[in-house]
Amino acid sequence: MNRLTGKLLIVFCALILSAGISRAENFPFIFSNGARYIPQVPGLPSGVNNSGQVVGSFTSSTGFDGGYLYSNGTVSTVDVPNAVETEARGINGNGQIVGAVRVLATICGGTNCGAYLYSGGVYSVFSAPGADDTAAYGINDNGQIVGYYVSGNSEHGFLYAGGNFTALDVPGALGTSARSINNSGEIIGWYDTPSCGNYSFLYTQGSFTQLGPCQTYATGISASGEITGYDISGGRLQGFTYNSGNFSLFNIPGAVTTDVQGVSSDGNVFVGQFSTAEPGTRISLIFGLGVLIAGALRPLKPVRG
Numbered sequence: 001m002n003r004l005t006g007k008l009l010i011v012f013c014a015l016i017l018s019a020g021i022s023r024a025e026n027f028p029f030i031f032s033n034g035a036r037y038i039p040q041v042p043g044l045p046s047g048v049n050n051s052g053q054v055v056g057s058f059t060s061s062t063g064f065d066g067g068y069l070y071s072n073g074t075v076s077t078v079d080v081p082n083a084v085e086t087e088a089r090g091i092n093g094n095g096q097i098v099g100a101v102r103v104l105a106t107i108c109g110g111t112n113c114g115a116y117l118y119s120g121g122v123y124s125v126f127s128a129p130g131a132d133d134t135a136a137y138g139i140n141d142n143g144q145i146v147g148y149y150v151s152g153n154s155e156h157g158f159l160y161a162g163g164n165f166t167a168l169d170v171p172g173a174l175g176t177s178a179r180s181i182n183n184s185g186e187i188i189g190w191y192d193t194p195s196c197g198n199y200s201f202l203y204t205q206g207s208f209t210q211l212g213p214c215q216t217y218a219t220g221i222s223a224s225g226e227i228t229g230y231d232i233s234g235g236r237l238q239g240f241t242y243n244s245g246n247f248s249l250f251n252i253p254g255a256v257t258t259d260v261q262g263v264s265s266d267g268n269v270f271v272g273q274f275s276t277a278e279p280g281t282r283i284s285l286i287f288g289l290g291v292l293i294a295g296a297l298r299p300l301k302p303v304r305g
Contacts, residue, residue, distance in 0.1 A: 025277070029252060030054065031270040036252055041070050045271035046219075046261040047090040047097075047138070054271055055088035055097055056261075067099055080116055080123045089147075090138040090180070093265060094119075098145055100135035101125055108133040108150075115147055115160075128158055128165050136160070138180035138220075141265070146178035146187055157189055170201055170208050178203070180220045182265065188218040188227050200229060200242075212247040216240060219260060222267035228260045230272075239272065 028045050030037045030052075039045070043058025043066075054070040055078065067078030067088030078088040078097060085102040097118040103125075104112050114127040115136035127134040128149035136147040145160040146168075157168030157178035170176045173191035181187045187203040188211075200211040200218035211218060211227060218229040227242040231249060239250035239260035251258045255274040262271045 026273055026275045028056070029270075029272060029274055031252065032268055039070055040073075041075055042066075042068055044259075044261065044273050045070070046088070048262050048264045048269050048271045049091050049093050049095070050264050050266050050268075051093070051095075052264075052269065053091055053095065055091045055099075056271075057087040057089070057099070064102075064105070067097075069097065078118065080125065086116075087135070089136060090262070092139045092143075093141045096139055096143065098136035098139045098147070100147075115145070117145065126160070128156075134158075137178065140181045140183045140185075142183060142185075144181055144185065146181045146189070148177040148189075155192075157187075159187065168203060176201075179218060180262070182221045182223050182225070184223070184225075186221055186225060188221045188229075190217045190229075200227070202227065211242050212240065218242070220263035220270075222263050223265045224267055226263065226267045228263040228270060230259045230261075239270070 027038050028041050030039055039054065041056060043056050045054045045056040047055045055067065057065050057067050060066050064085040065087045067086045069076050069078055069088065078086060080086045080101045083101045083103050084105045087100045088097055089099040091097050099116060101116045102113050106112065109132050113133040114125045115134045116123050116125045131149035131151050133150040134147065136145050138146045146158065148155055148157050155175035155177060157176040159166040159168060168176055168178050168187065170191040174194060175192040176189065178187050178189040188201065190198045190200050192198055196214035198217060199214055200216045202209045202211055213233045215233040216229060216231045218227050220228040229240055231238050231240045237257035237259055239258040241248050241250050250260060252274040254276060256277045257275045258272065259274065260270050260272040263269065
């Protein structure tokens with residue numbers, strides 16, 4: 001899924017959840033040891049490390065995205081110099097941050113839309129060779145980075161290590177997106193199929209394994225191999241965990257929807273977003289979400305907006 005499609009998905013979810021008699025509210029969350037905490041952050045959290053540092057992104061008043069780091073109760077901006085848009089997506093145990101950047105306020109192409117690494121106070125922007133769009137989503141403590149890139153109308157996952165790109169493509173898939181990597185080099189993400197939409201995958205030792213049912217989106221993996229993400233197969237946005245072949249749904253207590261975006265390396269902390277609604281709120285329109293995503297998550301030629 002490219003960044004434009006991701007933004008459209010978030011907007012559509014918000015419209016669905018607010019449909020009805022009453023108002024739905026969305027909240028960022030940090031979930032640890034069975035307790036939910038709502039941090040004072042400006043947007044959706046998407047990555048967390050063992051120290052409890054959280055990264056995420058928000059949409060500014062100008063319509064462009066900004067990144068943030070939440071650490072010890074304080075929010076600081078993650079902003080690639082001279083860029084019009086910066087998204088913070090992943091953070092490792094060393095405090096290194098990865099994400100996506102747009103240099104110019106135009107459509108993607110060439111080096112305009114790239115990925116970046118923030119390490120030791122320095123931003124380094126990089127792109128997959130020949131790509132129109134590159135975005136980094138995960139980094140492990142060894143400095144290995146995963147994400148996706150778009151070339152033409154095709155979306156490909158990637159592993160970036162030691163200055164070298166390795167494409168990750170699930171055989172027969174319409175598109176592949178890598179989202180997280182643990183210190184053992186196990187990679188998770190999702191891929192698009194013509195029959196039902198998206199499936200999650202685990203990539204290890206050169207092989208892809210399908211995870212869970214259709215319409216699941218793996219977003220994080222811990223050091224022990226526990227996988228987290230979100231699921232819409234039942235017509236409702238819910239979190240999930242996958243461990244040793246067992247797929248289980250996960251929901252914040254009292255929430256209407258739960259969107260898990262990341263897990264710490266030790267597996268103790270989940271981050272993401274949940275929604276609540278007052279009694280009487282109708283969310284019947286969510287039935288159409290799976291149908292929309294099945295069509296919308298086809299690889300698109302990247303356009304920033």
